Amino acid sequence: MQIVLGEGAHFLCHTYPNDPESGPILVIDTSGVTFRLTNRVRGGVEVGDVRNARRLLEVVSRFVAEVERLHAQSSERAESAAESAA
Structure with missing residues (x-):
């Protein structure tokens, strides 16, 4: 992939x-x-490898959540600005 x-x-x-x-x-x-x-x-693959993969997933999941939050926040500001201009 x-x-x-x-x-x-x-x-x-x-x-x-x-x-x-x-x-x-x-x-x-x-x-x-x-x-x-x-x-x-x-x-x-050892148990430590599984733990590391899970930690990686946790970090990537936090990154995704923050990117989504910031994008939503940015979109809300853009919508508010467009409504104010109208």
Whole structure:
């Protein structure tokens, strides 16, 4: 799965369902920087990997909530300004 965020920013998740020895690889590639995240030990996902993935999900979820909140706030201001101008 690949997600493109703006020009030159890509988020990918490589999975290998037919190869249990290979864990997933999360890749963030943007502005000349590439970040790869995978499990610590090749050949198996450990409990620490699961905890880290859950922490990552929590952080990303907080980021999404804040982006949505700020967008809604911005939209409300824009609507108020349009109503005031009318």
